[in-house]
Amino acid sequence: MKKAVVLLSGGIDSATSLYYAKDKGYTSEALIFDYGQRHKKEILFAERLAKLNSIKYLIIKIDLPWARSSLTRKSLKVPKKRKLYQKSIPNTYVSGRNIIFLSYAFSYAQSRRIDNVIIGAHMQDYSGYPDCRNNFLRSFQNSCRMGISNNKIKLLAPLINMNKTDILKMALKLGVPLKSTWSCYCPSPGPCGNCDSCRYRAKAFNNLGLKDPAF
Amino acid sequence: MKKAVVLLSGGIDSATSLYYAKDKGYTSEALIFDYGQRHKKEILFAERLAKLNSIKYLIIKIDLPWARSSLTRKSLKVPKKRKLYQKSIPNTYVSGRNIIFLSYAFSYAQSRRIDNVIIGAHMQDYSGYPDCRNNFLRSFQNSCRMGISNNKIKLLAPLINMNKTDILKMALKLGVPLKSTWSCYCPSPGPCGNCDSCRYRAKAFNNLGLKDPAF
Numbered sequence: 001m002k003k004a005v006v007l008l009s010g011g012i013d014s015a016t017s018l019y020y021a022k023d024k025g026y027t028s029e030a031l032i033f034d035y036g037q038r039h040k041k042e043i044l045f046a047e048r049l050a051k052l053n054s055i056k057y058l059i060i061k062i063d064l065p066w067a068r069s070s071l072t073r074k075s076l077k078v079p080k081k082r083k084l085y086q087k088s089i090p091n092t093y094v095s096g097r098n099i100i101f102l103s104y105a106f107s108y109a110q111s112r113r114i115d116n117v118i119i120g121a122h123m124q125d126y127s128g129y130p131d132c133r134n135n136f137l138r139s140f141q142n143s144c145r146m147g148i149s150n151n152k153i154k155l156l157a158p159l160i161n162m163n164k165t166d167i168l169k170m171a172l173k174l175g176v177p178l179k180s181t182w183s184c185y186c187p188s189p190g191p192c193g194n195c196d197s198c199r200y201r202a203k204a205f206n207n208l209g210l211k212d213p214a215f
Numbered sequence: 216m217k218k219a220v221v222l223l224s225g226g227i228d229s230a231t232s233l234y235y236a237k238d239k240g241y242t243s244e245a246l247i248f249d250y251g252q253r254h255k256k257e258i259l260f261a262e263r264l265a266k267l268n269s270i271k272y273l274i275i276k277i278d279l280p281w282a283r284s285s286l287t288r289k290s291l292k293v294p295k296k297r298k299l300y301q302k303s304i305p306n307t308y309v310s311g312r313n314i315i316f317l318s319y320a321f322s323y324a325q326s327r328r329i330d331n332v333i334i335g336a337h338m339q340d341y342s343g344y345p346d347c348r349n350n351f352l353r354s355f356q357n358s359c360r361m362g363i364s365n366n367k368i369k370l371l372a373p374l375i376n377m378n379k380t381d382i383l384k385m386a387l388k389l390g391v392p393l394k395s396t397w398s399c400y401c402p403s404p405g406p407c408g409n410c411d412s413c414r415y416r417a418k419a420f421n422n423l424g425l426k427d428p429a430f
Binding site for chain 2: 058060061063064065066067068089094095096097098099100102103104106107108110111112130131133135136139140142143144146147148149
């Protein structure tokens with residue numbers, strides 16, 4: 001039986017990774033991270049997705065009081081209507097977040113004898129987030145293999161070369177319940193529509209001529 | 216001003232790393248990890264060392280409920296009088312522990328603009344613990360540099376090629392208050408004298424013809 005640890009955030013990308021894993025015959029277990037993000041709502045959506053799929057999941061609490069990110073600090077503003085596809089790192093970046101998430105995932109995978117770790121990182125993110133780039137992910141896999149003495153564990157990033165529109169197409173094909181995903185970076189009751197994450201999502205729905213069921 | 220993040224556990228190795236950093240002119244900040252180790256006492260010793268040196272420190276709580284280690288699980292016994300210098304991984308190994316610690320350290324270093332991370336890993340450990348080996352540490356440094364887009368951060372392991380006796384010599388030279396270090400793996404009120412950690416320590420003191428002030 002093929003098993004995978006899926007990093008689940010509650011957004012479209014990680015939800016699509018989860019359904020990809022299901023489609024490919026993996027039995028998944030999900031790790032959900034509570035890293036002090038102000039948009040705590042995504043944790044509820046991640047949990048709901050895990051429950052919908054009747055998979056084992058864990059919520060891991062991570063304390064990053066030093067992170068100077070608008071996702072975790074009230075004193076910083078999440079940028080609104082920022083120019084998309086920029087190469088500069090936005091203030092939503094949480095330093096080393098994927099490094100930390102993946103470290104936990106490798107520890108978990110080794111302890112539970114699971115040979116695959118799946119992350120929903122993709123090319124649209126890596127214009128801004130260095131820990132979403134393919135060269136980082138490959139290098140990190142190899143380092144972790146050394147550090148846990150297990151060459152079998154694979155780090156899979158099935159969406160890495162896709163943009164949000166491609167991912168949305170894939171999500172639709174795989175039957176991802178898009179209503180049960182949450183993308184917005186803001187702690188507002190409904191999606192703000194103005195942050196990068198809302199806007200990439202809206203653009204993808206727009207490109208496919210579809211209405212977002214989450215609105 | 217040279218700055219360093221020092222991983223501080225309260226044992227001789229990390230204490231010596233801290234005093235090494237001081238000797239080399241680094242201003243240090245310490246990260247102390249509470250990962251559910253049953254020998255919680257080491258956290259108090261780490262704190263005491265940080266306070267003695269008037270350095271900034273943080274205790275980071277890490278939850279690893281999946282770890283099958285005798286350091287974290289009551290149901291597993293810390294091996295007593297195990298043959299030393301074995302190549303097999305002992306049950307005190309906490310899967311991916313240094314991977315996780317170092318991930319936090321790189322995130323912290325980047326956020327606080329610190330260019331050095333110092334870890335007390337050394338060759339005697341790496342017979343058993345894969346995440347204490349030099350090839351892992353080098354590889355991990357390079358992965359993290361990619362993941363946080365900063366090629367300046369160095370991972371230093373000043374003790375990596377030393378055994379415990381060499382480290383003890385260095386500790387004495389640097390004035391490490393050995394009475395204020397804790398090595399024992401057991402949650403006993405005093406050092407048990409029988410676990411690997413106590414025995415490597417005792418052997419080092421013995422090799423130098425010295426009495427351990429912690430007893």
